[in-house]
Amino acid sequence: MRTIHSDAIVSAVAEICQEAAFRLPADVRRALEEARGTEKSPLGLSILGQITENADLAERERVPMCQDTGVAVYFVELGNQVHIEGLGLAEALAEGTLQGYTEGYLRMSIVKDPLFERVNSKTNGPPVVHVELVPGDRLRITLAPKGGGSENMSAMAMLKPLVGKEGVADFVVETVRRAGGNACPPIIVGLGLGGNFERAPYLAKKALLRKLGSVHPDPRYAAFERELLEKVNATGVGPQGLGGRTTALAVHIEAAPCHIASLPVAVNLNCHAARHASVEL
Amino acid sequence: MKKITLPLSDQDARTLQAGDEVLLTGTLYTARDAAHKRICELLAAGSPLPFELEGATLYFVGPTPAQPGRPVGSAGPTTSTRMDAFSPTLIAHGLRGMIGKGDRSPAVVEAMKAHGCVYFAATGGAGALIARCIKSSELVAWEDLGTEAIRRMEVEDLPAVVAIDCEGKNLYHTGPAAWAQG
Known part of the structure; x- marks a missing residue:
C-alpha cells in the first residue's frame, strides 16, 4: 500500500481549480483557432476572435475566462x-475546492438546496465526485468545472432500440438546436450511449474529457462522430447562436452495453470554455 | 462597429438594427433573476426602486469576486431566458436596453416592440475580455444576493451585437436560418 496524506490532495486540488479557470486547454484553443479558419459568417468570426482573445487575456492576467466558474466535477482514478x-x-476534494475557489477569486455558484433553501453555500461545494477504482498505487484527479448555461441545455432520453443511428442523430441535433445561444456555442457535444438511466449521462460527461482532435478507437463510432458533427454544424446555429458554420467543435461518444429493451441516450453540452485540469499523486 | 452611449437615447434605441455590432460606453446596472423578482415586487407595490429604471440598460451578469486592485472579476453575460418572466414588466416601466445571451420569449419581444427596448447579446464565456471594459462597479442594492446584487457599472467600449431590435427583428432566428445548410 502507498499512503497519500489528504493535505497533498487538498493543495493539488486547490491548484487545479485555479488552473482550470484561468487556462483554456491547448486542444480547445487549437480547435477554436481552426474554426476561425473555416467560419464564413463575419459576425461568427468576430465572436470567435473575442473568444480566443478572452482565453489569452484570462491566462495572461490570471482572471477566470468565464464568470461562471461552475460546479466542480471531479473524475478520480483511485489506485487499489x-x-x-x-x-x-470526498472531504479532501471539498476542502481543496473551497481553497482553490477562495484563493483564485472564483465564483461560488452552489446553493444549499435545489428547492427549499436556494442560499449560496459559499464553499462552491459539495463538489460532484466520480470515483473509479483502478489497479496500481496512483491517484489521478481530473477537474472539469461545468457552467450552468450549457448544463441546463443538456438532455437525456430513453429511446426505442429500433430508432437506431437516425433516431440518435435526430435527438442530438434537436438538443443542439433547442440549446441555441444558451449553451454558448461553439460547443462540444458529449454523447453517452447505452448503460442505463443513470449511466448514460455519466458517459456523456466523460466523453467531454477526451482531447479535441482525437479519434474514437472504434471506427464505427469515429464515423458516427464525424457524421453528427456535420449535421450539428449544418443547423446554422453558429457562434453564440447568432448564425454561422461553427456550432460545435467536436462530437465525442462514449458507448456501453445496455439492456435488450433500451437505448439510453444522453447529450451533455459543453460551452466553448471547455475547462479541465488534472493532477496525479 | 457603432459606438453607442448608455443610457440609450430613445432615438438610438429605435435606430439600432438586429445584427449591428456595437461598442457600449456609459452607465448600466446589473441584475439577474433574483434581483428582477425583487424589482417586480417593488413595482407591484408602487414602492421606489433603488435605481432609475426609465431609460436604463440592464446587464444580466453575476461576476466573479474582484481581485485586489481591479473593479470587478470576470463578467460575461448569463442566459437571459431566466429573466423572461420579469422583463415585460420592467420594459413597460421604462427599461430601454438589456444585455445578455440567448434568445428571448415572444412576450419579451412584444414588450420591446410596444415600448422601444433593445436586446444586446454579449459573448458568453468572454468574461475576462468584457471585464476589461468595465471601469468601475459599485453596489446599489441587495448585497445579500451576493454575485446577484444590483451594481452600477461604468463601461467603455463593451462589445455586443444587437440580437433583437425594437421592431422585433431577431438575429437568433434570422442568423441560423441564413447559415443553415441542407
Missing part, C-alpha cells in the same frame, strides 16, 4: 494500492 490518510477523499 492507495491508502488516504487524514481527511476522507
